[in-house]
Amino acid sequence: MTSSLASLPAKTSAGLLLRRPPPVVLRTPRHHLRSPSYSTSAAASIPPSSPPACTLSSLDHVVLTVRSIKDSVDFYTKILGMAHQTYPAPSDNTEHHALLFGGSKINLREFKVGQNKANPNSEPKARTVLPGTADLCFMTDQDVTDVVGELQTRGIEVLNVDGHAPGQGLGKKVARRMGARGPLRSVYVRDPDGNLIEISNPTT
Structure with a gap:
């Protein structure tokens, strides 16, 4: 399987202008503030109409946990026309794998038994990592x-x-x-x- 959807004519998205969304104001319902069962965490203590901690502008990358780096690279490059990138991890210089498309990236992390246990080379990560x-x-x-x-x-x-x-x-x-x-x-x-x-x- 060597052909790709990328071989069909396609327009570049490099010239598209993405408008930054307006700031979002988080509001905590008053009945939540009064409820005895409502969380007493720091988030719950934010007074109504407080501005957000920050306003996000775009998604940079996501991480996919996969069973096989090779199988995933084959699918996303040969079928969906993405580019495969390898790069050394800043923390330990091990080889990491990513898929590039448009202005975004998917990082690939190969699943291993016990991966949810502490591992200094892959922390922090999602609480539950499953393919x-x-x-x-x-x-x-x-x-x-x-x-x-x-x-x-x-x-x-x-x-x-x-x-x-x-x-x-x-x-x-x-x-x-x-x-x-x-x-x-x-x-x-x-x-x-x-x-x-x-x-x-x-x-x-």
Whole structure:
């Protein structure tokens, strides 16, 4: 499997201007403040109408815990056109793996038995790290209707979105969803670990 969706014509997103969202004001409901069962943590003690600790502007990267670095790299590069990057960890100089696309990055962490135990080379990390627990949406400039055919040509099952059982040649493949900036047309596949991967176009 050597061909890639990246071989199809695609527009660059380098020229897109992302508008910074307005500051968000967190408000603590008054009935929560009065409830005896409400948490007494520092977050709960923030008075109403306090400004946030900071206002986030964008997502830089996510970390995927995978069973096999090789299988994941093959899928995301050969099927979804991402670039594979290796780099030394600043803490111990061990080789780390990442996937690059657009202006974002996915760091790959290979799952090992006992990984939830303290490990100075991978701290801090999520409380529970397991392969197959992610649900991610990616944007493409290629029409998702064409993407369905390209995926199937490469032996990738495109999931039905209307309840039909898989493998019967039936079922709707393209769904309407709501994304961060508006409505989407989306198709779904699974990566080698079973993570749900949504591939989308903006629509009206």
